[in-house]
Amino acid sequence: MNGSWSSVPVRRPAADYQLFCLPHAGGGASMFVPFATLLPERIQLQAFLLPGRESRFREPPHDRMEPLVAALADAIGPTPPPRYALFGHSMGALVAFELARELRRRGRRLPDLLIVSGRRAPDRLVENRPLHGLPDQAFIAEIQARYGGIPQVILEEPELLALFLPTLKADFAVFETHRLAEEPPLPCRLAFYGGSEDPQSAPEASNGWSALASGGASRRIFPGGHFYLTEQRPAVARAIGEDLLVDAFQAG
Structure with missing residues (x-):
């Protein structure tokens, strides 16, 4: 894995299973840090560091799916873990799904398991109007009404908000x-x-996800x-x- 794209909160040299994590819109690798010590010892968590946030906040963020998943596939490299x-x-669920499809197009080893969280199936139509082109204040109001996802500490600091909104x-x-x-x-x-x-x-x-993978769905x-x-x-x-290690036992 390209080091500039990956954060490893807890190193586990003996781990035999890698878990690559992708955050929600506006989120960063730090959201996964608490999980690193809660997971079984056999699992090494690696969180993707995306441009436009945390240690990469000076880099322009991607605003389209295709170049983002191409860059992520480049970061994983030609030989994904066994x-x-x-x-x-x-958002990370959709990116993870498209990343797996990009890896397949490149003939790379695919994940044993794809976990998609908190995201409707990509074939489900959305009636809500797109938000990304709205003026800042209207965008903030819609985000808070739908998700409540902007932390109060950012909302109360204009300089932080100005840095956060473009990403x-x-x-x-x-x-x-x-x-x-x-x-x-x-x-x-x-x-x-x-x-x-x-x-x-x-x-x-969300039920439409099950048709997008042929190895079974839970x-x-x-x-x-x-x-x-x-x-x-x-929890x-x-x-x-449970899901990863059951899959590992089945694989080997």
């Missing part, structure tokens, strides 16, 4: 301009995770809303461990 999984939350708008452009291309289902297992109070995790919004719903991850870390880490 056993690995992709985990993405919200958040670019992330929204990534998935709001995305169109699902027809390709065969991915030959891997897929797991859907979601929050019980999150509309994007409702069956009518579903886990946790108490909470769109950001159930931060409220249910031990989510336990579920990830």
Whole structure:
């Protein structure tokens, strides 16, 4: 893995399973740090460091899916780990899915397991108007009404908000301009995770994921809303461990 694209919160040299994580819109690698110590010892967590945030905040963020997944595939390199999984939350779920398809197009080893979290299936139509082109104040109001996802500490600091908004708008452009291309289902297992109070995790919004992978699909719903991850870390880490290690045992 290209070091500029990866953060490894806890190094586990004996781990035999790699878990690559992708954040929600506006999120960074730091959201996954608490999970690194909660996961079983056999799992090495690597969080993707995306341009436009955290240690890469001076770099322009991607605002379209194709160049983003191409850059991520380049970062993984020509030889992915023997056993690995992709985990993405919200926007990250869609990016993880398209990254797996890009790896397939390149003839690379695919993940054993794709975990998509808090994101409607990409073939589900959205009636909400796109947000990324709105003026800043209208954009903020819509984001808070739909997701409540901008931390209060950022909202109260104009300088922080000015730094944060371009990256958040670019992330929204990534998935709001995305169109699902027809390709065969991915030959891997897929797991859907979601929050019980999150509309994007409702069956009518998320069940379509199961048709996009041919290795079987499972579903886990946790108490909470769109950001159930931060409220249910031990339970989510336990579920990830169960899903990944069961898959590892089946593989070898």
